[in-house]
Each structure stands twice: as C-alpha cells, then as structure tokens.
Amino acid sequence: MTHDEALAMIRAVIEEAVPGADLAAVPPDEPFRERLEMDSLDFLTFVELLGGRTGLALPEQDYGALATLDGCADYVASRTGGPPAAPS
Amino acid sequence: MAYTIIAAQRHPHGAWRLPDYDRTCATFTWDEARSRMSGLPGGGLNMGFEAVDRHVEAGHGDWEALRCVAADDSVTHVSYADLAADASRFAHVLDDLGAAPQERVFTLLGRRRELYTAALGTLRSRRVLCPLFSAFGPEPVRQRLALGDARVLVTTEALYRRKVEEIRHRLPGLAHVLLVGPVADPPPGTAVLDRLMARASPVFSVPPTGPEDMALLHFTSGTTGTPKAAVHVHEAVVAHHATAAFALDLGPRDVYWCTADPGWVTGTSYGIIAPLTHGATLVVDEGEFDVHRWYRILDSQKVAIWYTAPTAIRMLMRATPRDGHGLPGPYDLSSLRFVASVGEPLNPEAVVWGQQVLGLPVHDNWWQTETGAIMIANYASGDIRPGSMGRPLPGVRAAILERGQDGRAAVTGGHVRQVPHPGVEGELALRAGWPSMFRGYLNEQGRYDACFADGWYLTGDLARRDEDGWFWFVGRADDVIKSAGHLIGPFEVESALMEHPAVAEAGVIGRPDPVVGAVVKAFVSLRPGCRPDDALRRELLAFTRRRLGPAVAPREIAFDQNLPRTRSGKVMRRLLRARELGLPEGDLSTLESRSDGT
Numbered sequence: 001m002t003h004d005e006a007l008a009m010i011r012a013v014i015e016e017a018v019p020g021a022d023l024a025a026v027p028p029d030e031p032f033r034e035r036l037e038m039d040s041l042d043f044l045t046f047v048e049l050l051g052g053r054t055g056l057a058l059p060e061q062d063y064g065a066l067a068t069l070d071g072c073a074d075y076v077a078s079r080t081g082g083p084p085a086a087p088s
Numbered sequence: 089m090a091y092t093i094i095a096a097q098r099h100p101h102g103a104w105r106l107p108d109y110d111r112t113c114a115t116f117t118w119d120e121a122r123s124r125m126s127g128l129p130g131g132g133l134n135m136g137f138e139a140v141d142r143h144v145e146a147g148h149g150d151w152e153a154l155r156c157v158a159a160d161d162s163v164t165h166v167s168y169a170d171l172a173a174d175a176s177r178f179a180h181v182l183d184d185l186g187a188a189p190q191e192r193v194f195t196l197l198g199r200r201r202e203l204y205t206a207a208l209g210t211l212r213s214r215r216v217l218c219p220l221f222s223a224f225g226p227e228p229v230r231q232r233l234a235l236g237d238a239r240v241l242v243t244t245e246a247l248y249r250r251k252v253e254e255i256r257h258r259l260p261g262l263a264h265v266l267l268v269g270p271v272a273d274p275p276p277g278t279a280v281l282d283r284l285m286a287r288a289s290p291v292f293s294v295p296p297t298g299p300e301d302m303a304l305l306h307f308t309s310g311t312t313g314t315p316k317a318a319v320h321v322h323e324a325v326v327a328h329h330a331t332a333a334f335a336l337d338l339g340p341r342d343v344y345w346c347t348a349d350p351g352w353v354t355g356t357s358y359g360i361i362a363p364l365t366h367g368a369t370l371v372v373d374e375g376e377f378d379v380h381r382w383y384r385i386l387d388s389q390k391v392a393i394w395y396t397a398p399t400a401i402r403m404l405m406r407a408t409p410r411d412g413h414g415l416p417g418p419y420d421l422s423s424l425r426f427v428a429s430v431g432e433p434l435n436p437e438a439v440v441w442g443q444q445v446l447g448l449p450v451h452d453n454w455w456q457t458e459t460g461a462i463m464i465a466n467y468a469s470g471d472i473r474p475g476s477m478g479r480p481l482p483g484v485r486a487a488i489l490e491r492g493q494d495g496r497a498a499v500t501g502g503h504v505r506q507v508p509h510p511g512v513e514g515e516l517a518l519r520a521g522w523p524s525m526f527r528g529y530l531n532e533q534g535r536y537d538a539c540f541a542d543g544w545y546l547t548g549d550l551a552r553r554d555e556d557g558w559f560w561f562v563g564r565a566d567d568v569i570k571s572a573g574h575l576i577g578p579f580e581v582e583s584a585l586m587e588h589p590a591v592a593e594a595g596v597i598g599r600p601d602p603v604v605g606a607v608v609k610a611f612v613s614l615r616p617g618c619r620p621d622d623a624l625r626r627e628l629l630a631f632t633r634r635r636l637g638p639a640v641a642p643r644e645i646a647f648d649q650n651l652p653r654t655r656s657g658k659v660m661r662r663l664l665r666a667r668e669l670g671l672p673e674g675d676l677s678t679l680e681s682r683s684d685g686t
Contacts, residue, residue, distance in 0.1 A: 020630025033376055037223060037638050040377045040403060041572070041604060060379050060407045060416060 001054075006076040010069060013053060017046040028069040054080060091436040091474040094449050096467075100425055104469040105333040109479065112334070116482035118523055121330040122323075134297035135304075135325040136211030139364035140175060141294060143168045151341060152369045156201050157385055159375040166201060168367070171208065174201075176292030177285040178209025182240065184284070185264050189214040189295070190302055192236050195350065196220045196229065196243040196251065199359075199372050202268035202281070203350050206242045207360050211303055211322075212294045215240075218305035218317070221351025221574075222247055225637030227584060228315075230255040232307050233262060236317050236530060240264045245271045248278060251637075299323035305530060306353045308457040309577030311566040317530035318353075318457050325361060327461035327524035331481055332362035335453055335465035336393055337426045343389060345371035347382075347396040352574060353457045354430055357524075358395055362461075368393075379407040383419040390423035397431040399572040401438045401450060402603045410441045421446060426468050428453055431573020432605040433561040436474030453478055454561065456547060457575075458539065460524030464559050476558040477551070485519035487544065488512065488553050495565050496548070499541045510555040513562050517544040567661045569598035571606050576640055578661060584635050585610055585642075588628060590618040595651050595659035596642060599668055610642040611664050613649050620647035 001009075007028070014021050018036055026032045033043060047066070051058045056079050058066070065075045106112055126142040128134055143151060149169030156164040166174075182193065193210040195217070197203045203219075210217045218236050220229060229251050233241065238261065243252065245267050253275060256262065266281040267274060274280055304320040332338040336358070344363045348354035363370050371389050375381055377400065386394065408416050415421070427442055427450045434452035442450035453465035454477040464486060466478035480486040490505045492498030497515040498505070507514045518525075520543055529536045539546055550562040569576040578596035585594040593613045598606030612628065614620055625645050633641040652663040666672070 018633070019626045020633055039223060039572075039638050041607075041643075042638065044403075044603075063378060064380070 001077055001080040003073045003077045006073040006080070007069060009053060010050065010072045010076065013049045014046060017049055018042050026069065028073075031067045032069060033067070050076070056080070091440065094439065094443065094472040094474065096470050097426075097448070099468070104467075105337050105339060106335075106467055106482075107469050109467055109470050109482075112482045118326065118330075118483050121326050121483070121523070124329065125326060128294060128297060130296055132297045133299040133322050133325065134212060134214070134294050135322045135328075135361055136175065136208045136213075137294045137297075138325045138329070139361055140168060140172045140208055140212070142365075143367050144172050148367060151367055153364060154201060154204060154370050154372050155343070155389060156372040156374060157389065161375075161384070161388075163389075164201065166204075171204060171364075173290035174205040174285075175208035175212055176290050177288040178205050178281075179213035179292045180288035181266070181281070181284045182209065182213055182215055184288070185240065187215055187239050187264070190216055191239040192216045192218050192305060193240040193242065194218045194220055194233060194236065194238045196222055196224075196241060196247050197268065197350060198222050198374065199350055199355075200269070200374050201372065202242070204360060204372070206266075206268075207356070208364075209292075212292065214295055214297050214301060216302050216305055217356070218307075219350050219352075219356055220307075221349055221637075221639055223349075223637050223639035224251070224351070225633070225635050225640070226251045226255050227635045228580065228637060228640055230258060232315060232317075233259050235314060236305050236307070238262050240266065242266045242268060242281065244269050245274070245278075248275060297322055300527070302527075304356060304460075306356070306457045308353075309568055309575045309580060310535070311568055311577065312579050313535075315577060315580065316532060316535055318460075318526040319528040319530055320460050320524060321527050324357075324460045324524035325365060327522055328357050328362035329365040330483070331462040331465075332358065332366060334481055335451075335462045335467065336362075336395060336428055337468050338363055338366045338368055338393060340367035342366070342368045342392045343371065343423070344368045344393045345373070345385065345389070345391045345395070347373070347394075347400060348430075348573075353460070354395075354573075357461055377403065379404055380416060383415060383417065383421075386421050386424060387419040392423055392425045394424060394427045396427070396429055397573045398429050398434045398438060398452070399431065399604045401429055401434065401442070405438060405441050405445075406603070408445055410437075410444050414445055424448060427451065428465075430455065430462070432570045433475065433477070439472060439474040449474075451478070452476070454549075454559070456549075458526040458545070458547075459518065459522075460526060461522075463518060463522075473554075473558045476554075476560050478559065479557050480518075480559075484522055486553075486559060487517050487519070488514040488551060488559075489517050489544065489546070490514050491550075491565070495550075497541060497544075497546050502542060504542045504544060507552075511552055513550055513552045515565055516547045516549045516551040516559070518547065519543060520545050567597070569596070569606050569608055571598060571601075571608055572604040574639060576608055581608060581610060581632065581636065581640060581642055582659075584632050585612060585628065587635075588631050590614050590624060591628070593651055593659060595661050595664045597661050597665045597668060599644065607644065608640070608642040609644040609646065609668065611646050611648045611651055611659075613651050614647060620649075 154166035346359040451466040489497035
C-alpha cells in the first residue's frame, strides 16, 4: 500500500469510528485525537478497525506512531510493504 | 464469594492516616475536623484560603503545589507561593471586571495550570466556581451556562470557537469570556487572560467568607428534565480534607495524581481542593490517556498516591493483562503507596489485577456529586472485599432502605424503614448533615427536597450491606446511565435526537460494556417516509455527537418503529433495557443496569 492509499483508508476508518469527524480541519502532520475530540474509547475503536482493515497487529507501544494522519499512513504503508512518503 | 478477601496493606515506612477504622469511627466528630482548618484571620472559612494561603502563611510557600506534565513530557513546577500569586492576580481580574461576590465563574478547560489559577482565584474572592467537562458539545455547554447563571467563562480559544461562539448570543448573562494559553486571534467578546493578569497585583486578601456561602456548582443528570446544579458551600472543605486523609491516605508533600477530568466533581474535590489543603504535590497531566504515558508518569514523577477510575484501570488491564508479562516496560512503581478508584463499581478482577501488576490492590470507593466527598471506601489499613464499595467514612452514617412500588425508598407517613436483614437490597441512604452535603440544586428547591426523607439523603443507588458492614453496589434505582464514571441523563440524549427531523421518538439506555461500564445506546423510531438505513444511522450519530459532544452522545443507534410505551405515552426505558439484555420483560425489578461489567 502506498502512503496515499494508506492515508485514504485511514480517513475512512476515522470517519467510521467517529461519525461526522471534521477531517478537513485536521492538518495531516498534526495530532488528530484532540482536534477530533476522540476519547480513549473512540481511539480504541479506531485502532481495532484499522487492525481489521489492514490485517496488522497494532500493539500498544506503537500507538505513539499513530498520533497524526501522516504518522498513521507511514506506519501502515511501511508495514504493508509500501514506501514511506518522501520528506516534504 | 468468588474472590477472597485481600488483607490490609502494610504501610511501607510509617503509619496509615486511618490506622484503626473502628476506633476512629467511635471517636470522630465533624467538629473536631472543623478545628483542623485554619479559618480566616478575621473569622470565617474559605475553601481557597485553606487550599493555598494557609501553607504560605505557615512558611511553606516553597513547597511544590503543582507538577504540570505537558503532552511532550516536559514538566513545569509551581510552588504554593506561585499558586497563591497566580490566584491573587486572577481574583483582581474578576474584581476589575466587576464580577460580584457569589457570581458564577465557569471553567471549560482540560487539566492545565490555569485551571488551578482560575479555580482558586474564584474561590478566594468569594465567587462561585462551576467546572464544565471539555468533552461536552455546544448544547450541554449552553444549557449549563444558562442554568448556572454564568457571568464569567474561562476557556481556550479552540474550545471557545468549537463550543461557545455559536451559542454565545443565547447567553445574555455571560458578560466575560477569558481565554487562557496562546491566543492567535481573540474572537469578538473575549479577552486574553494573560494580558489582564500581567497588570494585576500578586497580593490579594481573602475577604470575609461564611462557611455556608456558596462555593461550588457541579452539574449532574437526572432521569428527566434538565441537568441539576448541585450547590456546595465553603464548609465542604472540612470533609474534603478529612476524607482525603482517611480514604486516600493523603498528607503533606505526598506526590499525588488524580486522573479525573476537572469537569466532574472528583476533579474538583480531589483534583484541586483536598490535596492542596494537605500541602500535597499534585501531578497535573496535560496529555491524553495512553497506557505507556500513564506508567511513565507513575514512574518518573514518583507518584505515591493515585486516584483513578475503574474505566481507566480496565483499559490498563486490556493492555497489560494479569497473565501477561507484567508492566509493559522497565517502569519502577516502587514509590506508589496507595491506589484508589471511583466512578463505577470496580470489578473484583481489577482489584486483584492491581495487586499482581501494579504491586498494590486497588481500593474502590463511592460517592456522588451531591455528597461532595467520599462517603464509603475501602481503606489502606483494612481488608478489601473485592467488588465492594467498602465501609462508611468516619462521621458518615449509611443505611439500606426498603423500597416501594417505584423502586425508590418507600416513605410512609414521612418515615422510611431500613431493610430487616444484611444482604437485602434497597436504596442506599446517608444520614443528612455532613459538611460537604449539597445545600441545594440551584433554583430548584422541589427537586432538592425530593432527595430527602425522614432525615436521610436518598442516593438513587441500590445497594446491599453484608453482615460485617461492607456495602455492595447493585445498580441505579432510576434510568440514569453511568458511562466511564460519568452520569448521563437519558432525557438529555433523547431531546437532542428528537431535534433531528427524521426522528419521531427516542429511548436511551446504557448497554453494559466491559470497559466503560455502560455505553449510551439509543432506540429510535422514525417519521413516516424516513428510511432506517445505515446512512441515516450514521447521520444521527454525527448529529448528536456534534450537539452533545463525545461525553454524552450515543455510541449506538438502533431503529425500532415499536418502542415500548406506558399508557401515558412515555417510552419505557426499562423495557428497552430488558430487551437489550435478553431478560424477561415482565421481571422489571431486576433490570437495573449493572455497570460493573461482571
């Protein structure tokens, strides 16, 4: 999966976990949890959906890498064999 | 009993502050507890003075009051003298704005330094503090600001834009909005607190304050009607102080971490007031819940006393199970001396998990917004009966009352009756008169009066007492939902749903959940012509989340064109609960939501 493919999938997963989430308001390099008012339960739902969609095991110690949309996309892309995003 | 009793803990290097429960219960009086307060120099009692000034006056201004841990783990240390100066500046700002004594100052803030500045400046200057939960959406915020007659609101620019700007025109009484932290572009009708504080004096004399003067307003939810604002007075500090020593073993310079959100009563009574009155050091975590972060804070800040919630404990259990490999890293929790929880019943498994993974059992305790302070607790010096709320605090008398037809305590000729035997379920009641008992619901005398009978405060919780005096939570006597330790009024959620044009009717219940106790689930019937499909379901979820915020909004919506109703047309939530749980619908007496996940 490429970074962009991963990003699109992650946006869809967030929208599923948090109906009505205003993703347009979240810059891809900024933490999204606070911005989207995701509480711990929302975040767990997101992680579970993401794990199910990608087939990846997402251990607790990796949650730090899932703070931003870009971070999530890099994480998913690199673990599904895709290249990370070029540094911008 | 499935779990064996856990024997009393030994203090690691001294004596517990409640070394002998029975002895203290026999001798304790609230008058004695009152005498432990400093009191104002000219007489009177002020919660803010007891929290801050008295340490500074005793020469302890250099003691560390706050240890604010930012999201990036950087730490800011705030001494009692700094806190007094901040709070003094804030008090002067309120004076300059013309806010009168007893007027309401609301906060809509996460845990951060300015929360303490605002809270203590408000209390010390005899204004009334009303903290709101920042995960409320615009509608709950508006309703509470209006019901509480808010004069001043302290919040951040981001929260103001998200939750207040669109409703501000409906709040004519809200004269001042003060923004804390960095402000890029102050919206019209707001002021930047830092700028006002910079001009204010760091010295402020606490004005004469009576023990019965209003100090705090805390909103809570009932089954029907609007949220209620429980009124607490300055004398509540007597109970905050005494109970924190008895039930949390708090003392001077203890490093203490209360994880409760400042928008709930625990976040004020035990997140601000009680630990400060003891001269403790408060860990203020500005970050999000994260398993590793939490263990890291316990370790790096050398937390001695930790007061958290069953939901948080259960989230830690998921990540670090009892049969796993222990802590998820080389975390040193050897400074930890006492762990307590509150919010909903702690399942026995979690008590035992604490013992095995944290090295200490978790001591559950019980209280409510209305009680203002911990009323029933498991103590460090006593055995824990896993799953039990514990025993009443010294000075607190609790009883189990027989119930009548409506499920609440039966009142006959003005009198109530206690259940005849141990082990019998009934409504939990407390003998009225402890210092932190609420003194009213703001502007709602009738609802306040309905909480009392025959000299007892009726809690609305069902419980039983075993033959040795330990209390066990059974459920709510009404339809209020307990989710992640917070009370949610089904009526508030139903009202929001009904504002959607597709919704004809709604009934809202708590569906039992192993982690958060109960999740808010709505059953909705639709207006003719509306299709009950997934798109509409998602639209309703988004619609309610936008209005109510994540703390209150339903997480699940089911369509049902035949909602069960009473003859008078009210949706029967109990029947919805019975159907959801697969219980026989006729046996309504057993349907109280069991929120302990067991």
